[in-house]
Amino acid sequence: MSGAGASRLLEVCVDDPAGLEAAIRGGADRIELCSALALGGLTPSEGFMRLAAGAPVPVYAMIRPRGGDFVFSESEADSMLRDIEAAREAGLAGVVLGAGQADGRLDLALLERLAAASAGxxxxxxxxxxxxxxxxxxxxxxxIDLGFERVLTSGGARSAPDGISVLERLFERAGGRIAIMPGSGVTLATLPGLLGRLPIQEVHASCSAPATLRSRAAERLGFAGKGDRRTDEATVRALKAVLLA
Structure with missing residues (x-):
């Protein structure tokens, strides 16, 4: 095992208690706690936050009040501030934030408020x-100026492998001042190529597999879809092994 491999971290996003347990058993180093991963991840429930606070690894709660874009109204901003406080009261290690303007630029005014609320x-x-x-x-x-520890990014593409040239630029520009964490489309098939071109120290993945439904009636009545996926312990373990190699 190389020194570089030994220091690489795997963050796994989960959206239910079974997924949380699978990620931990598989060897995840950090958890991004969400609801509705099919929408890219939304804020988890307070009950889920409190449950996850007992995990043996750091847990960061997604703070995102709805699907769609990242241009938030004042009422949505207020909801995010309350959710940050819920994450703090639950005892979680951190939060996952983001807000933008209609032209795509970061909404610095809102991010400053969210950063202040999440101090510590x-x-x-x-x-x-x-x-x-x-x-x-x-x-x-x-x-960097806002004090974020890391940026979760695909390099502006649909997936990290597709955005690898931008990711290379970001790693160079960051210069160790902030972590660049590639995410989206990170799988057993794509991770080796990313590791071959990027100085990755942490990576983000869903490590999911098609869900097995215990009730076909749930699908028939529209409570579940054929494309539903769940965190898979074996996939977490296998991806972690690639990082450690």
Missing amino acids: LGRTLHRAFDLTAPDFETALEEA
């Missing part, structure tokens, strides 16, 4: 960052 918690800037194209460098400097 770890902070990840989520893929709202990917909408700041083509001026990723400015957005990166803004993230």
